[in-house]
Amino acid sequence: MTTDTTDWSAFAQRLARRGERRLVLVEGPRPEALAWLRRQLPTPLWGAGLWTGPANDRPHPALMPVAPARARDWLGRELDLLVWDGWHGNPPDALAALAGTLRAGGLLFWLMPPLAQWPTFDDPDYARTGLDGADRHPFAARMAALLRASDSLIRVVCPTRVPLALPVLAEPETPFRVAATEDQARLVTALVRFGLGRRRRPVVVTADRGRGKSAALGLAAAQLLRRGRSRILVTGPSPDSIATLMRHAETALTGDLAEVGPDRLVTAAGAEIRYQPVPELLALRPPAEVLLVDEAAAIPPDRLRALLLGWPRVAFCSTVHGYEGSGRGFAIRFRATLETETPHWQALSLSQPVRWAGSDPLEPLIDRLFLLSASGSEATGPAGSEGGVTVEPWSPAGAPEAELAEAFGLLVDAHYRTTPADLRQWLDDPAAQTWCARVQGRIVGLLWAAREGGLPAPLAEAVAQGRRRLRGHLLAQSLACHGGLAEAARGRMLRVVRIAVAAGARRQGIGQRLVRAARDWSARAGLAVLGTSFGATPELLRFWQSCGLAVVRIGVQREATSGEYPLQMATGLNAPGQSLVATLRQRLVRHWPDLLLRHWQAMAPELLVSVLEDLPADGQLEPLDQRDLQGFAHGHRGYDLCWPVLRALSRCPGVLARVRDQGELPLWVAAVLRGRDWQALRQDGLCLGQRQGEARLRSVVRALLAQAPEL
Numbered sequence: 001m002t003t004d005t006t007d008w009s010a011f012a013q014r015l016a017r018r019g020e021r022r023l024v025l026v027e028g029p030r031p032e033a034l035a036w037l038r039r040q041l042p043t044p045l046w047g048a049g050l051w052t053g054p055a056n057d058r059p060h061p062a063l064m065p066v067a068p069a070r071a072r073d074w075l076g077r078e079l080d081l082l083v084w085d086g087w088h089g090n091p092p093d094a095l096a097a098l099a100g101t102l103r104a105g106g107l108l109f110w111l112m113p114p115l116a117q118w119p120t121f122d123d124p125d126y127a128r129t130g131l132d133g134a135d136r137h138p139f140a141a142r143m144a145a146l147l148r149a150s151d152s153l154i155r156v157v158c159p160t161r162v163p164l165a166l167p168v169l170a171e172p173e174t175p176f177r178v179a180a181t182e183d184q185a186r187l188v189t190a191l192v193r194f195g196l197g198r199r200r201r202p203v204v205v206t207a208d209r210g211r212g213k214s215a216a217l218g219l220a221a222a223q224l225l226r227r228g229r230s231r232i233l234v235t236g237p238s239p240d241s242i243a244t245l246m247r248h249a250e251t252a253l254t255g256d257l258a259e260v261g262p263d264r265l266v267t268a269a270g271a272e273i274r275y276q277p278v279p280e281l282l283a284l285r286p287p288a289e290v291l292l293v294d295e296a297a298a299i300p301p302d303r304l305r306a307l308l309l310g311w312p313r314v315a316f317c318s319t320v321h322g323y324e325g326s327g328r329g330f331a332i333r334f335r336a337t338l339e340t341e342t343p344h345w346q347a348l349s350l351s352q353p354v355r356w357a358g359s360d361p362l363e364p365l366i367d368r369l370f371l372l373s374a375s376g377s378e379a380t381g382p383a384g385s386e387g388g389v390t391v392e393p394w395s396p397a398g399a400p401e402a403e404l405a406e407a408f409g410l411l412v413d414a415h416y417r418t419t420p421a422d423l424r425q426w427l428d429d430p431a432a433q434t435w436c437a438r439v440q441g442r443i444v445g446l447l448w449a450a451r452e453g454g455l456p457a458p459l460a461e462a463v464a465q466g467r468r469r470l471r472g473h474l475l476a477q478s479l480a481c482h483g484g485l486a487e488a489a490r491g492r493m494l495r496v497v498r499i500a501v502a503a504g505a506r507r508q509g510i511g512q513r514l515v516r517a518a519r520d521w522s523a524r525a526g527l528a529v530l531g532t533s534f535g536a537t538p539e540l541l542r543f544w545q546s547c548g549l550a551v552v553r554i555g556v557q558r559e560a561t562s563g564e565y566p567l568q569m570a571t572g573l574n575a576p577g578q579s580l581v582a583t584l585r586q587r588l589v590r591h592w593p594d595l596l597l598r599h600w601q602a603m604a605p606e607l608l609v610s611v612l613e614d615l616p617a618d619g620q621l622e623p624l625d626q627r628d629l630q631g632f633a634h635g636h637r638g639y640d641l642c643w644p645v646l647r648a649l650s651r652c653p654g655v656l657a658r659v660r661d662q663g664e665l666p667l668w669v670a671a672v673l674r675g676r677d678w679q680a681l682r683q684d685g686l687c688l689g690q691r692q693g694e695a696r697l698r699s700v701v702r703a704l705l706a707q708a709p710e711l
């Protein structure tokens, strides 16, 4: 033992008795820091630990090496020690996620250059998101300032040979123990009431990490079996996600169980709690009185909806931890479905931590560093007018902390996947431009954009041919590559990365004003295009249309998490930009019927038609087509013979809008545009069969011909 060794094991035990965890920042050259750590960590190590650097460098053989990119695999597990090698990169989402796996008594050693060097430290992780070109890093500077101000942080400056003076921690009166909190007990009671109560009154439980939400589900499921329910189904994004739930249910049912398996608990009376994966549940539809869905935020929205409608009592639970970015967005987006389908739904939440004490300083510190609990302004705009709203350029990097938290909160609340990595990108990207809208000084709207494109001709050509891919330049690159147009990567553009207006201030023109500010700035700066890329919904499409942008591309695959098609819209700001947008749109006009048949089968009819209505109508009927249509309308000509003409008719101006007005859009889209057969249409409840379906389509065409004789 050398003289500078600290008894970390005793310190960890004391922390555990207080229910707390600590961050230990090990500053100074990496070799010295590693040498220091090697001297500190005893053999055997006092608990389970991870090391995020290269396996060969690990400072203790008992530390398990894990690449930060695999941090997700550790969610739901528990650790005593995390040694984070910041010299090999600091991806914010992974650091925040792994910090949450530390149990009471846990220590997080973070190896980094001295705090003073953080603003210019060339973090190896920057290359992943194109930030390696920046010479200053406000995000890291901000973290350094927050750490410097923290009174719970333990700082070690290497090289050092003196023993560390650890904080003196008082012994608690009662040692901390992981056990039910009052909050959790209340939730269990509420869940039992829900499980025994009326149908179609779903509950949505949200909680930060480590609040005991999964355990509460298990405890409630056990009580429900005891109180007469015969089958409770549980599901989640993966079998691992329900292990805690099953374990707590099993413990609560001890003595009553006839069969115990990892995905099934059966009581002596034959009642069961059974895990089934989401696809299996939706395919087999096993009956059950209650369905519990854990980690619901990681399940695509269309599946959540199917689960909601498929069983009489459904509870959805989700963690709202910001590093996955899905939690809060889940609550916000799913709310719309709940309000429409099951207006009597109920929101429940858990706030007291179970895994550590309320006095734990690590959770609030990580929270501050990564703004994990940021939530947007409650401020509303002035009703019915634009008066009192100011729109101005704004820089997140220079903003006071409280304002930054409020502004980032707006983005988090408004977007499904806004994570600490976005916060870093927003603060650090030299190509970022931001505008904010204020009412009485408070931020009620934000537009974050990034300058893209402007690539040298040979590189732009290589991107267009699909031979090169670059970090960043998302829209420029996508348009160049998918459209096969080098001009898209050569021209300079501004991409709106995110826009958000506080819920209480929407539909007052604030969004439009923010876009106008970005557009005016771009035009003045000589950029060719203003564009954006987002998960398509008819509402957002309408918003961007109202800002003067037009559809230039729709992705061929839905995004896995949101289940939405990526949609790209743009407007030309000068002659080359206008010509680029026009060319992209012409290609889309030519290609959409084929894209539709092969790729857009899952697109909701409303969205599909909104997209098609955005494009210039290009359908033309010839005299023979017109004769066919007359024949079809009056029942002399069969549907199959007329199908090509009906498709051409769909492309004529105003036709789809008229079909919508007649309430027949779903049938028209499925039969005519998608070419689905009558059996499939009947199965989907779109018609009673061929005879009835054809009759309805004939009646639509008759009305069309009456309204628009020029057809």
Ligand SMILES: CC(=O)SCCNC(=O)CCNC(=O)[C@H](O)C(C)(C)COP(=O)(O)OP(=O)(O)OC[C@H]1O[C@@H](n2cnc3c(N)ncnc32)[C@H](O)[C@@H]1OP(=O)(O)O
Pocket (backbone or CB within 6 Å): 414, 415, 496, 497, 498, 499, 500, 501, 502, 505, 506, 507, 508, 509, 510, 511, 512, 513, 532, 533, 534, 535, 538, 539, 540, 542, 543, 544, 546
């Ligand atoms: C790249 C991206 O960021 S895409 C994601 C956009 N952001 C989000 O989805 C976050 C949540 N939503 C929001 O924050 C807001 O609703 C925004 C930013 C989309 C729109 O901001 P707002 O200030 O409400 O828009 P604004 O009042 O300027 O609307 C202008 C027009 O857009 C259209 N529009 C806006 N919202 C909607 C909507 N929900 N449904 C239909 N049309 C809409 C309307 O035509 C509206 O004019 P009108 O109110 O006179 O009918």
Ligand SMILES: Nc1ncnc2c1ncn2[C@@H]1O[C@H](COP(=O)(O)OP(=O)(O)OP(=O)(O)O)[C@@H](O)[C@H]1O
Pocket (backbone or CB within 6 Å): 076, 178, 179, 180, 181, 184, 207, 208, 209, 210, 211, 212, 213, 214, 215, 216, 244, 319, 354, 355
């Ligand atoms: N009432 C309880 N008694 C004993 N242990 C509990 C109790 N509630 C929760 N725990 C334990 O606390 C830890 C966290 O609980 P749980 O996994 O339910 O939390 P969670 O809110 O789902 O959090 P996370 O998203 O971090 O997994 C688990 O190890 C669990 O076994």
